[in-house]
Amino acid sequence: MPIELFEMERMQSTWENIVDYDMSESGVRPLTLRELVDMGFDLESFLDTPLGYSQSNGTIALRERIAAGYPGASADHIEVTNGTSEANHLIALSQVRPGDTVAMELPNYMQMPGIARSLGATVRTFRLRLENGWQPDWDEFDRAVTPETRLLYLSNPNNPTGAVLDDDAMRRIADRCTETGTWLVADEVYLGAEIDRPRTKSFWGLSDRVIVTSGLSKAYGIPGVRIGWMIAPAEVAASCWAQHDYLTIGPNKMSDAIACVAVQPANRERCYARTRDILRRNLAIAREWVGGLDGRLTWREPEAGAIGLFKYTSDFPSVELAERVRTRQSTLIVPGAHVGLEGYIRVWLGGREEFLLEGLRRIGEELVNLP
Ligand SMILES: Cc1ncc(COP(=O)(O)O)c(C=O)c1O
Known part of the structure; x- marks a missing residue:
């Protein structure tokens, strides 16, 4: 389509x-790149590294480092991608079938609806309400997320409102997805970019239907290396890897090496x-x-x-x-x-x-x- x-x-x-x-x-x-060298990226040794293919789902070192930030996750739960956008796309490619329903909040970064419709799915939306601090309209949410809903996509913190879901909202969304058997794709690329509030909580671990996507582009401030990732149940990560083999094979070697430095906890906090x-x-x-x-x-x-x-x-x-x-x-x-x-x-x-x-x-x- x-x-x-x-x-x-x-x-x-x-x-x-x-x-x-x-x-x-x-x-x-x-x-x-100089700032990344200051953080420990060994540019000098990279100059002599043959620019072959990298590990297509992300090097084990990078996947282990990413997994360390998500309790209970291991390298098998991680797929490293070309940006968060590719992670979102691979999830849709691997999970959405013609006739499915895909739900998402409005307003939003509008990547998912185009992909979902191109895969033959119907998109249902629910609004975030300004008068409610940009929390979901729950009546609309309950109508959008039903047992027919294959996948729910949201971004938290949200693009474009900059709002963060409160704990009750997160719980309610995760519980609903457990109940309806819906994949909850939580795009957390802005997590860590809080201005004057505590760190946003991750959806990871709130339900076994949760898939988190994230990357270096926003809170880290390193969009040009095009590194993103997903943390997903191992079988979902594996099915996304199968899609990845066809699409871009994998991220490039230099970006993987830079990401290995950026995601180290001290560097992450510095970013x-x-x-x-x-x-x-x-x-x-x-x-x-x-x-x-x-x-x-x-x-x-x-x-x-x-x-x-x-x-x-x-x-x-x-x-x-x-x-x-x-x-x-x-x-x-x-x-x-x-x-x-x-x-x-x-x-x-x-x-x-x-x-x-x-x-x-x-x-x-x-x-x-x-x-
Ligand atoms: C919510 C959200 N997800 C994903 C992306 C794309 O991220 P990336 O550059 O990591 O592919 C953006 C970019 O604006 C975004 O706002």
Whole structure:
């Protein structure tokens, strides 16, 4: 079945390298290879390493290190992938069949619906409610997740709200998936990017139906190495490996080696602390910007992640607003429509201070002129 365009990713890949201010990103400004060398990546010895194929499901060393962060997991539960997005994709390829139902929250990073529909599944959604701190609408949730639901995808912390599910919500979601026999795919790529709250809890271990996906792209700040992973029951990890053999075979050798360094607990915490530092400073800048816009924007500040999700006070369609900002200000933002929430814009808060200030200023220029 043909696959529909992934609107947000296509918009980003078309324009992000052309505009002056790419404010459509969602992670913190990335680390350099030099910073990874400072953390212990042995570049010198890597220069003499033959660039052959790497272990296709991730080297044992990397899988063991990742598994150590998830109680009860071993290397057999891990599949290392080319980014978190490939982990999500492999899970869908291996689990979803024509006629299945796939559930997901809205708003969301909209990768899963396109994949699910291309595999012949029907997508059911439930909303996260702003008035409820972006926790799920439980009536909608109960209707979306039933014994017919093959797979439920969510991201926690969530892209784009930056909200974190509370303990009761996590328990309720996991219990429902146990009861209905639904795979709960919890995309935790923003876990560790908390700004002023305790570390987000992982879904891992809350139900034997849980599959966690994550990677180096967001909380770690290393998207360019394209390393992600899943932690899944061993038979699910094995069936995803079978898909991986056909798709990309596996991650590249240098990325695997870099990831081996990044995921060591001390380095992981160093990356998370860097992320938190950047976000704390930038959040203050964003707060001041919103305050200066005379009520044209409202928001619930993110608890985690480098994204501001702003509601604007106009009926102007978000895609047209984003287009205005791009064409008139050479600045890229994500229209709410691309993440399942019309009337909002999604703005990157993870850049350098001077970049953020100018990017926000340009967006503001268009907001004050909205009909
Ligand atoms: C929730 C979520 N999952 C996955 C991805 C893609 O991650 P990766 O770069 O690791 O493939 C993104 C990117 O924005 C995301 O927001």
